Amino acid sequence: GAPHDCLETHYAGDDRLFLPVENIELLSRYGSDTAEATLDKLGGGAWQSRKARLRKRLLDMAGQLIRIAAERQMRSAPPLVPAEGLYGEFAARFPYEETDDQQTAIDSVRDDLAAGKPMDRLICGDVGFGKTEVALRAAFIAAMEGFQVAVVVPT
Structure with a gap:
């Protein structure tokens, strides 16, 4: 037949398999370190x-x-719903306008805290996008409801 472009794969015992390039999607990397890969015998x-x-x-x-x-x-947890007046005063001290995404995160965290279940949420954002403010508001709510709070952040 006519020459055909193929990929040559090697197996133990000098076995080889030729895979037509149009079937390349059938090939995937095995592991992450080729030096430690043990070859199997074809078949x-x-x-x-x-x-x-x-x-x-x-x-x-x-x-x-x-x-x-x-x-x-x-699992359940005590619902944490802050007194609006005190929480409103705390939130009003934030010197910036909340972004839409930040406000969504704050609202979601407040909903989680009020739900009566342990909160399991990760807040992701670039540097300077207000993740600490979201955490501080959650910490404030927990502290005002009588719980011990620790805020740990990288500096």
């Missing part, structure tokens, strides 16, 4: 066995994550 059972063990581990892990998520849903 051998070692790879299938390793895949089966990994699949079982992943299914076990998925089961654990589902159990943890279910346990989290079952």
